[in-house]
Amino acid sequence: MSVLPLDAADEVATEPVPPARRRGVPGFLRRPGGVFGAAWLVFIIVASLTAPLWRPYEVTEQDTANRLALPSADHWFGTDPLGRDLLSRIFTAGSLPLLSSALMLVVAFGIGLPLALLAAERGRKVERVTSRSTEVLMALPGTILLLAVIGVIGNRLYPVMAILGVLISAAVYRVMLGVAQSVRQRLYIDAARVNGLGSLRVNLLHVLPSMATVVAVQAAQLFGIGLLIVAGLAFLGFGPGEPEPSWGFMIQDASGHLFDAPWLLVPTGVVLALTVVAANELADAIAGKKADKVPARRKERLPVAVADTAPADPSAVLEVRDLSVAVDDGPQLVTGVSFALRPGTVLGLVGESGCGKTMTARSLMGLLPDGVSVSGGSIRWQGRELVGLSEKELTAVRGREIAMISQEPMVALDPMFSIAYQLVGPIRRFRGVGRGAARKIAAELLRNVGIVDAERVLKSYPHQLSGGMAQRVCIALALTGEPELLIADEPTTALDVTVQAEILSLLRALVHDTGLSVVIVSHDLGVVADICDDVAVMYAGAVVESGTAAAVLDDPSHPYTMALLGANPHVPEGEPVPLRLASIPGTVPPPGSWPTGCRFASRCQFARDECTAPFPALPAHGSGSVLCIRVDDLASTHATWDAEPVGAETVADAVAEPAPTAGVS
Amino acid sequence: MLAYVAKRLSLAVGTVLAAVLITFLLVHAGSGTPGAVKAGPGATAAEIAAQNEALGWNQPLYVQFFDYLGHLFRFDLGTSLIDGRSIAADLGDRLPVTASIALFATLLSAVVGVLLGVTAAVRGGRLGKLITTGAGVALSLPAFWVGVIVVYLLAIKLELLPATGYVPFSSDPTAWFNSLVLPVLTLAVGGAAIIARTAAAGMREALGQEHIRTLRAMGTPEWRIRYVHALRFSSVPVVSVLGIQFIALFGGSVIIENLFALPGLGQAGQQSAASHDFPALIGVVIVATVVVVVVNLLLDLVVAALDPKVRTA
Secondary structure (H helix, E strand, O other): OOHHHHHHHHHHHOOOOOOOOOOOEEEEEEOOHHHHHHHHHHHHHHHOHHHHHOOOOOOOOOHHHHHOOOOOOOOOOOOOOOOOOOHHHHHHHHHHHHHHHHHHHHHHHHHHHHHHHOOOHHHHHHHHHHHHHHHHHOOOOOOHHHHHHHHHHOOHHHHHHHHHHHHHHHHHHHHHHHHHHHHHOHHHHHHHHHHOHHHHHHHHHHHHHHHHHHHHHHHHHHHHHHHHHHHHHOOOOOOOOOOOOOHHHHHHHHHHHOOOOOOHHHHHHHHHHHHHHHHHHHHHHOOOOOOOOOOOOOOOOOOOOOOOOOOOOOOOOOOEEEEEEOOOOOOOOEEEEEEOOOOOEEEEEEEEOOHHHHHHHHHHHOOOOOOEEEEEEEEEEEOEEOOOOOOHHHHEOOOOOEEEOOOHHHHHOOOOOOOOHHHHHHHHHHHOOHHHHHHHHHHHHHHHOOOHHHHHHHHHHHHHHHHHHHHEEEHHHHHEEEOOOEEEEEOOOOOOOOHHHHHHHHHHHHHHOOEEEEEEEOOOOOHHHHHHOEEEEEEEEEEEEEHHHHHHOOOOOOHHHHOOOOOOOOOOOOOOOOOOOOOOOOOOOOOOOOOOOOOOOOHOOOOOHHOOOOOEEEEEOOOOEEOOOOOHHHHHHOOOOOOOOOOOHEEEEHHHHHHHOOOOO | OHHHHHHHHHHHHHHHHHHHHHHHHHHHHOOOOOOHHHHHOOOOOHHHHHHHHOOOOOOHHHHHHHHHHHHHOOOOOOOOOOOOOOOHHHHHHHHHHHHHHHHHHHHHHHHHHHHHHHHHHHHHHHHHHHHHHHHHHOOOOOOHHHHHHHHHHHHHHOOOOOOOOOOOOOOHHHHHHHHHHHHHHHHHHHHHOOOOHHHHHHHHHOOHHHHHHHHOOOOOOOHHHHHHHHHHHHHHHHHHHHHHHHHHHHHHHHHHHHOOOOOOOHHHHHHHHOOOOOHHHHHHHHHHHHHHHHHHHHHHHHHHHHHHHHHHO
């Protein structure tokens, strides 16, 4: 009774779960908590309902010689102050709380669920009325109101719990409305409507099944709360009167014998607690909450054998050689990546989603996701090896020497703090100035990235900024430590086309004015052509072609680069628009399923048998490389990646990169 | 912001009116009459009818309702059917008892819960699992059972504190404090468990946010990332649950006050329910609703202060 139904509503995830079509053991039974919860609930329900059939003693039968006895062969759980058998009484008492809580659930869902479906279907007007009334209902002090009900209708627990069900239906409504609304937003519901299904059938066939998990989770939690409330009422004397047994009153009884028979407290309390714990564990298991879903501590990276430390290119400020990134005890995500960055230049990493561009970029700062780490190779930054540095040493490099801007500026800034706070902190840390001076520098940085009303932006919070403005702030933030290298991971992907051009020209100006070096990750060849001096084309975790941007884009050697160029809808000015864009059949093979030899072979127009054997990268484009065994054949025949007669409409898939999928990008 | 406050205020007033209306209708829907309660058992039908007439029970419902509302605006909750005492004065004496228990229990839950939850999220591993699992069990335990165990261990076995009873602050502050320790401890077990789970989930969510990666990329010290940025991010759900917790503890006080013999609101509710003292019951519901509504309003203000999205909306 210490828990109001309210907080159950808050603990339930409102994410709808698509109806599961799996057979066999349901997911929650694969978790220990779920097994325990389900097993104990089934046991207690069966044992309580059948208690009159098997109980060793009648509930009123007094063994006067054995009052307040400890457990024995005759009385497994001991006896109460009147010598009555506790085992028989506890299990006989179970059916009332179990059944009345079930009744409460039926009432609560019987009202809350249809109301939520109705509000979700009928739209704003209905929803506003029902939501306001349920808000009022939820703000009422449930437990105290229940006492008033008892004061009027007496100790009749079934009607009392049914009324509690009415009160709780508000909490059910609130959770279910959220789920129903987001289910309805999904397209297949619209499709079902268009197909002429009636409202009832849409709800029964499509909306309800998607809500099953959330319903089950909330039902299990509310069941536990119901049990606590019934027992609490009985504890207060609002339960079945003596000599009828009830859990709450038996604990009340026990509290009067703390001096002479503390054991009395144990059996009833443990059975009640176990039943509530079981209901909650079951709820957690159904919700898929894992107690062990705790992220491990950020562990220090293991030192990686660094191959060869002599810099091949003395002019390079950053040199990556044979870099491999892998899931710990899992597949490789990036293999044998090498490239060099000259000071004051821009290097582009291009390729489709899932080619390892972002992993490569993030490994440069030691910012790989948990469970992913550099498994080999070398990253030399200004002559210093970054692979194998401790977290502490890397922290000193981050922001001060190498900074990063990310794909989604809108979520890259802390929503809880003002822009001023977020800029002033790093400025003070990096430049050792006072608060006032730091604020001046912040305003200046904002003006440098093209923000005119810097003072207003400084006072703003991230949610008040547009995407382009937020990306400018992110760039200003990255510049607070006056870094020499900026890693830009798809810096323009999430922005409008007009804003994209502005951000790119800002980056270009920064490189020109400050001598900043940039590694830019992009799937957009237009961006690469626009801003990059050098380019490394990545496919399935490897660099397939690299060199100066001009050489690679004008005279591609690798079929994948040709295909990307052929699939690019941007046509340089003056050139004829092709009738049909080329496409690349198939998709990038996911990590762990890469073939030996050329990883692109299965999608390549020019693949031959020899492509399936391993081969080394060949020098190309001056200081660059190309990873194709047929590169000379193709060059001599002037091969081009042709638009295929069929399937050209899939061209969009080849370049348009959707939101990054889990893990690798 | 002003519109936000206005909306919340109107909802608050609506809630109190709804509570009055619901309990009023509830009392009138029942089969019992106040006359029968006041006249006591064994009274004749004529005596009961006379009492009902005197109490205005036979007037039209709306007349009685507006009459009651009129008195309510003057903070007059009527008199008890059992002993004729002023209900408003009685509840006024009882409110501080319940409020102090609920307040201290909420504060203790907050401190312990946030410490445990943040530790679970930040440390992870075995300790994190232990805390999460332990909290899952603790929040399922019946408060009255925990209370009896606490009494057994601390009052009877260790003889540290008085088992039951209440001493007003004005007569002996130390004894007052001692009389609150056990009830507060009892309520805080479940409260801290819920806060710990909320805080752990909030911290975990916060640490997985994109802006935390930005902070890492800026070389921000780890303690700052955790205890300034992530903690601030998770403060909104924690504060919301704290408010809900306070309200729940207010309800839970019925049982705790019974167990520890504390003269609070909950005890009044229990006694009025047992004796069918209708005006006292309505009074308890109204006072409890006002407390809930005021706490919710304060909570909204705190959330607005914490969350710039609400504040600047």
